[in-house]
Amino acid sequence: MKILLAKPGLDGHDVGVKVLAHALKEAGHEVVYTGLRKSIEDIVARAKKENPAVIGLSILSGTHQILCEKMNEEMKKSSLQIPWIVGGNIPAEDVSSLEKSGAKKAFATGTTIETVVGYIKDLKGRI
């Protein structure tokens, strides 16, 4: 599977997203990583170009709600049918509101790599 990993907003914490990138690569996926500080528009445009099977957003500065709402809006506008997921520093109590905002899945802080890699593997069967 081709996976697009992205860092929206101004947050510079990229250890987690790179750890996940390594893990997904080891699990046999093709990983495209945007690098830091991309706007949601940049990310959607990149998705259009790369046509990944899934998009992963990594957000640790606390702006996940605002950015996910924006992502939902831009994805609708683009009419791309790509599921997107979000992780980072996400309090467990925010998970359901992020999933209501269009995230196929939101992973709370403390989620293991195995869980995320497993989820993406299962997703393959459903998309």
Added chain:
Amino acid sequence: MEKKTTDKKKACTEQSRSEEIKKVFLESGFEVKPVYTFKDAYGKNLNTEEELPGQYPFTRGIHPLMYRKRPFTIRQYAGFASPEETNERFQFLIKNGQTGLNVAFDLSTQCGLDSDDSRALGEVGRVGMAIDTLEDFEIAFKGIDLDKITVSMTINGSAIVLMAMYFALAEKRGYDLKNLRGTAQNDILKEFIGRGTWIFPVDKSVKLVVDTIEYCAKHVPKYSPVSVCGYHIRESGANPVQEMAYAFCIAKAYSDETMKRGIDIDEFASRLSYNFDIYGNLFEQIAKFRAGRRLWAKIMREEYHAKKDESCWLRMIAGGGGAGLTKEQPENNIVRTAYYALVSALSGTQTMALCTYDEAFTIPTEKAAEIALRTMQIMMHEVGVCDTVDPLGGSYYIETLTNQFENAICESMKEVDKWGGIINAVATGKIQEAVSYQAYEREKATQEGKILKVGVNCYRKEEEKHSVEFHPYNVEAAKKQVEKLKKKRAERNNDEMKKLLDAVREDAKKNNNLMPSIISAVKEYATVGEIIGVLKEVYGEYNEPIFF
């Protein structure tokens, strides 16, 4: 007598051999022996010259009496919402015995964007205080005597602007810049490795740092313009040896560039400082700092021919170790940070700051900040860490590790030279690639239970309920900040402003030192975003190489 000692040693060694003992390796790669002896620490040479604190190469500390004369400065990291709210937190910390300030800025300020920039949406005042103009600094430091409380600013990409604002504020309030103390983090090279608040291409970014070093050497001689951060490099996945090695390479790069401008090493080296990480094996960290002090002194004296002892001092802030803290059972972090504080004191730090127990979730609540402050105070006053200098000096284990560290840091620095020097290694993503893979390996080892983390992969509580409160985001403060900025932009002299910003642009084009024209602009309330915007026009922006 001698025979008896030999017998004892033999017995001890035999006992170790007879049992199947597990091999232990430190993160830095050194194998740990179950017992260390005089021979390990000092070799066969009995004439080993005794090292003393306050004497070159300063392994045991940069001052002869260290905390016996003056304990470490407590400088808890703080800043959130608007300058008004931050000023309240500053006052609270000072009232409770904090002796220095460590200012946190929000991400828009750190990335050089104004609070009303669309890219700053949701970030204004979130992870630190929002600063747009000098007016915000006037509010944030209201009622704080800049002579008595030294201010450290965690600012990098836009550091030259925030430093200019701080100097402008000091001048406006009547302080003599010749006596002004304080520190700016201003270590842009590490931002490319971890933390990520870079703005300009690598070479231009370094030029700005050197501008501040040059300006301070000439006009603000007691101010520390750069705090080189091994800390974030380690947080990004580097081991303790690499943390020190890369930080030293970075400090050398800034020094080399400064000397190219005809400034003597002794005019600025004593004002370079460091920020290091603490988490991990206690003994390993202590040895790391002792070796670091010795090696840095040797580099300055032998390679750079620094004459002044102060130029050879490794001065540091240490105590934090965010990567060691956990989201699970967050109260356990109070215990972890107390150990980190102890490591930091036993390592002879100049300044201490701890991560708070709630930092795996968000920025600290007042309660969490108070607990961190009390942790350091309990250690300072109740358990005797200030009584004698380098209390672990002479420990066979610590001395052995100190020597091992010194050699290993040298080797790691040589490797950077092979990569074409630190500036090249950063620009090409070589270091980022190396440390991010190590971060992955470490995370994997933790998840596989090879590295034990209490509450995470052992002694875990399922269905954990949080009993801690978290710092909320202040939306109203962000709105007010934007209103204040718009009002300031409207009421200042905008014809004059255009000229001042043109002067900054001209200086950038001519490759002049930018500090004087930026100070002039901020005095008339130029915004952070305007000045950084002008510099982006001339320098362009950094294009991140993608490595993982």
